[in-house]
Amino acid sequence: MNSYETVIGLEVHTQLKTESKIFCSCPTTFDSPPNTNICPVCCGYPGVLPVFNQKALELAIRVSLALNCQINPNVYFERKNYFYPDLPKNFQISQYKMPLGHSGYLKLASGKTIRINRVHLEEDAGKLIHREDCSLIDFNRTGTPLLEIVSEPEINSPEEAFDYLRYLKLTLIYIQASDCDMERGSLRCDANISLRKKGDKILGTKVELKNMNTFKGVKAALEHEVRRQAKVLQSSGTISQETRLWDAGSSKTVVMRTKEQAHDYRYFPEPDLLDVAVPGAIICSEKTKIKELPLEKEERFKKNYGIVDKELEVFISNVWLADFLEEALKFYHQSRELVNWVLGPFLEQVNLLKLDPPQVKISAESFAKIVKYFSEGKMNNLAAKKILSLTIATNDDIDEVIRKEKLIQVSDENGLIAFVDEAIKENPKAISEYLEGKHQAIQFLVGQVMRKSKGKANPKVARDMLEKNIKEAGR
Numbered sequence: 515m516n517s518y519e520t521v522i523g524l525e526v527h528t529q530l531k532t533e534s535k536i537f538c539s540c541p542t543t544f545d546s547p548p549n550t551n552i553c554p555v556c557c558g559y560p561g562v563l564p565v566f567n568q569k570a571l572e573l574a575i576r577v578s579l580a581l582n583c584q585i586n587p588n589v590y591f592e593r594k595n596y597f598y599p600d601l602p603k604n605f606q607i608s609q610y611k612m613p614l615g616h617s618g619y620l621k622l623a624s625g626k627t628i629r630i631n632r633v634h635l636e637e638d639a640g641k642l643i644h645r646e647d648c649s650l651i652d653f654n655r656t657g658t659p660l661l662e663i664v665s666e667p668e669i670n671s672p673e674e675a676f677d678y679l680r681y682l683k684l685t686l687i688y689i690q691a692s693d694c695d696m697e698r699g700s701l702r703c704d705a706n707i708s709l710r711k712k713g714d715k716i717l718g719t720k721v722e723l724k725n726m727n728t729f730k731g732v733k734a735a736l737e738h739e740v741r742r743q744a745k746v747l748q749s750s751g752t753i754s755q756e757t758r759l760w761d762a763g764s765s766k767t768v769v770m771r772t773k774e775q776a777h778d779y780r781y782f783p784e785p786d787l788l789d790v791a792v793p794g795a796i797i798c799s800e801k802t803k804i805k806e807l808p809l810e811k812e813e814r815f816k817k818n819y820g821i822v823d824k825e826l827e828v829f830i831s832n833v834w835l836a837d838f839l840e841e842a843l844k845f846y847h848q849s850r851e852l853v854n855w856v857l858g859p860f861l862e863q864v865n866l867l868k869l870d871p872p873q874v875k876i877s878a879e880s881f882a883k884i885v886k887y888f889s890e891g892k893m894n895n896l897a898a899k900k901i902l903s904l905t906i907a908t909n910d911d912i913d914e915v916i917r918k919e920k921l922i923q924v925s926d927e928n929g930l931i932a933f934v935d936e937a938i939k940e941n942p943k944a945i946s947e948y949l950e951g952k953h954q955a956i957q958f959l960v961g962q963v964m965r966k967s968k969g970k971a972n973p974k975v976a977r978d979m980l981e982k983n984i985k986e987a988g989r
Contacts, residue, residue: 518709518747520740521717522675523631523667524732526682527660528692529638529700530573535657536637537564537607537787542659544698548652556637556657558603563786566591570635570659571614571790573691576800577661578615578633580689580807588791589614591635591784600640600651608636608662610781614792620665620685621809622677629666636660641699655699661692667706667717672736679703679729680831684808687833696728703732708753709743718743719753723767725760735760739767811836819849825857834871835861841878846886855885859899863906875909876902883912896969897921925972927979930963933971934979937962945984956980 532542538555555562578585594606615633622628638658643650663682669675683701686692694701703726708718723739726732738760743753758767806814812830815821821829829836839856843849860881864874881902888898893916904915916922937959938945947955956977963976 517712518744519712519714520670520672520736521667521708521710521720522669522672522736523706523720524665524669524675524678525704525706526663526665526679527638527702527704528577528663528686528694530570530659530661531690531692532567532569532573532659534567534569536567536570536635536659537657540657544700546654548650548654551654552656557653558601564607564784566787566790567659571792572796572800573659574614574633574635574661575792575797576689576803577663577686577691578618579797579801580685580691580804581615581618581620581630581633581663583615583618583630583633585615585792585797586612588612588789590789591787592781593784594636595780596778598639599649600642600653601637601656602640602653606636606639607784607787609634610779620678620682622674622681623809623812624674624677626674628669628678631664631666633661633663636662667708667720672733672740675705675736676729676733679732681808683729684830688807688811689804703729705732705736707736707739707743709740709747719755721753721755721767722757723760724757724770727762731760731762734762734765735767738765742767819843819853821849821853825853828857838874838878838881842882842885844882845879846882848885848889851885851889852882855881855888859902860906863903867907869907874906876906877909880905880909880912887912887916891925891972891974893921894964894969894971894973896964920970922970925975927975930967930971930976930979933963933966934976934983936966937980938983948984 529542534540535542535556538553540551540553540556543551555564575585589609589612591607592610594608594610595604596606597604598606613632613634616631618630618633619627620630638655638660640651640653640656643652665678669678683694686694686701692700696702705723705726706720707723708720710716710718721739721743723732723735726735739758746753754772756772757770759770760767808830812826815826815829815836829839835856839852842852842856846852863869867873884893884898884901884905887893888895893901897916900919901912901915901921904910904919905912941959941962944955944958948959959980960973960977963971963980964973967976
């Protein structure tokens with residue numbers, strides 16, 4: 515591999531977040547019963563006429579701007595002639611010669627910039643459901659607005675491809691153009707990969723990879739294909755231009771078909787749709803809807819909150835969680851304590867209860883109050899976690915729940931002296947071990963105080979009192 519350079523270009527398809535399809539008024543809801551979100555237009559009946567969805571145009575412009583693309587002022591649709599078994603017209607309405615966006619770029623955290631060749635609109639195909647003895651077709655997805663984002667072939671490793679996909683996905687989510695749910699098929703990726711001798715300027719013969727359902731799958735497929743192509747070239751073999759499928763079960767790629775060229779699709783202008791003059795007012799409006807992008811948020815979180823590495827990755831990847839943290843910081847300004855609690859007990863409860871963001875009812879203000887009370891010693895760790903578990907899905911008044919559950923932490927020495935004395939009197943062995951230098955014994959005694967106080971004792975105060983009383987008794 516030291517003799518070869520890997521060259522990768524990625525084609526990402528993302529479904530735009532519209533309520534209706536790109537050329538008809540059928541809904542785009544995902545979980546409807548099969549073949550219920552369909553009409554004569556998306557089913558390709560003879561004589562029907564498509565009507566372009568303006569919302570799809572607006573979102574496509576927003577994506578193009580977020581990817582630093584130039585916008586073509588006039589665009590038109592073309593017919594891509596190819597037999598799709600799940601697209602009943604036997605052609606796809608797409609853009610080829612005049613894409614909406616072109617000549618853009620996406621910057622990675624490494625500092626490298628990957629150029630974007632084009633961003634174009636098209637309609638999605640349906641879904642094939644394969645059975646042992648037949649294949650079924652669900653046309654619900656047919657006609658869903660689809661945006662294809664094509665990078666230039668300048669990604670040089672599977673790891674770099676993974677980073678590109680991650681930041682591209684986050685960008686689409688941040689600007690609310692797509693939900694990017696790969697499990698539902700709203701984000702898919704094909705990869706073109708070739709190898710060439712280091713120092714060569716001419717690209718090698720490219721192979722297209724399909725059927726990769728996760729970013730990790732893309733990375734694994736590219737890693738396998740790098741090894742496969744290198745082995746062929748080192749044995750003086752020839753790489754064929756073809757489309758290969760990734761078989762995750764066997765962790766290898768297999769031939770699907772010989773790769774088509776653009777002329778094989780016999781593109782020609784779609785006669786049933788007018789050319790589109792892209793209004794400058796829409797471009798200006800969509801610019802205002804692009805707020806903070808992922809890399810910008812990364813830098814701000816590092817600078818303002820001191821969040822780095824794995825913690826930063828969690829917050830940047832989860833817009834809802836990052837927003838929740840920042841809202842909580844308005845009510846309690848200790849960022850490190852809030853970060854620890856958000857990534858610790860808060861996410862633990864969310865995962866334990868299997869809560870989606872809308873099901874998390876606790877307000878950021880109430881959550882900040884729990885963390886503040888814990889930090890000020892008004893509640894111990896167990897009590898604070900219990901309050902969180904009781905309120906995360908209800909947002910009941912924190913102070914009322916604390917009062918009802920009697921979870922105010924006892925930090926007054928007068929309130930703890932009886933528990934401390936009992937713990938010392940009942941555990942002479944632990945006292946002896948502590949005096950012999952086995953300091954872990956003190957934790958056992960603190961646990962006894964916590965048990966006797968039913969979890970209300972301030973563990974730090976209890977420890978200090980235990981150490982003081984034991985030392986005085988040992989003199």
